[in-house]
Amino acid sequence: MAISVKTQKMLWGRAAGRCSHPECRIDLYEDETETDDPTLVGENCHMVAESNDGPRADPTIPMERRNSYNNLILLCRNHHKVIDAQVGEYTLERLRKIKADHEQWVREQLGFDAEKQREDEYYAEVVDKWAEMAGLATWTAWTSWVLGGGQPSIEASMDEKLQQLRPWLLTRIWSGRYPELEDAFKNFLHVANDFYNCFHKHAEKRTDDFGDLMRKALSLSASALPMKPRDREANASALLSGLFTPNASWVLTRNRP
Numbered sequence: 001m002a003i004s005v006k007t008q009k010m011l012w013g014r015a016a017g018r019c020s021h022p023e024c025r026i027d028l029y030e031d032e033t034e035t036d037d038p039t040l041v042g043e044n045c046h047m048v049a050e051s052n053d054g055p056r057a058d059p060t061i062p063m064e065r066r067n068s069y070n071n072l073i074l075l076c077r078n079h080h081k082v083i084d085a086q087v088g089e090y091t092l093e094r095l096r097k098i099k100a101d102h103e104q105w106v107r108e109q110l111g112f113d114a115e116k117q118r119e120d121e122y123y124a125e126v127v128d129k130w131a132e133m134a135g136l137a138t139w140t141a142w143t144s145w146v147l148g149g150g151q152p153s154i155e156a157s158m159d160e161k162l163q164q165l166r167p168w169l170l171t172r173i174w175s176g177r178y179p180e181l182e183d184a185f186k187n188f189l190h191v192a193n194d195f196y197n198c199f200h201k202h203a204e205k206r207t208d209d210f211g212d213l214m215r216k217a218l219s220l221s222a223s224a225l226p227m228k229p230r231d232r233e234a235n236a237s238a239l240l241s242g243l244f245t246p247n248a249s250w251v252l253t254r255n256r257p
Contacts, residue, residue, distance in 0.1 A: 006124035020102035
């Protein structure tokens with residue numbers, strides 16, 4: 001499970017983009033040069049290791065909690081190496097205190113803009129939710145069935161996500177801080193509405209019969225085995241149930257008005 005956009009925004013924003021180690025606190029942004037783009041020299045560091053055998057590991061903690069804001073601390077690359085190499089010195093309790101003390105220092109000494117931070121975290125949360133509901137992680141795969149060759153189709157599960165995404169996105173409240181981002185979401189909503197309504201005007205819901213075809217083929221191939229026909233069919237069904245599940249899709253048809 002990857003670290004979410006909102007979690008990264010919380011971590012970097014509340015730490016002011018600086019190493020949290022009290023003897024460091026360097027700026028973790030490197031400005032662009034005449035030949036190169038800007039770059040980050042900081043790292044999202046796990047207090048309890050992400051892996052089960054890493055520094056300060058605790059296999060009982062679920063993965064989503066290991067990648068949550070409460071288990072992360074922002075450090076430069078050098079101090080990331082130090083805390084993971086010296087786990088006796090940098091215990092979980094000490095790391096939590098270092099993080100809390102650093103964020104307090106940011107609020108008190110650096111003119112921390114709490115309102116901007118709250119809004120940044122809200123925008124980041126919208127991005128995370130939109131990416132999940134729009135199937136961004138598998139965007140190429142699911143859109144290829146719509147835009148690629150053959151019969152255009154959408155899996156019912158993805159179709160349901162799109163159905164939920166449209167009213168959800170419509171009801172987001174924008175502060176106006178990032179107008180280009182807001183316009184991008186509004187444009188996506190318009191396109192999604194047009195696509196969804198047009199597609200469903202000419203589509204019908206169907207159930208994939210691939211599992212049934214495979215079940216028949218497997219039954220035929222097992223006909224030579226020394227067992228009763230009823231047993232062959234039962235074994236084929238048992239095997240297929242572990243391999244395939246019924247899959248409904250919305251399929252574009254030419255015969256609907």
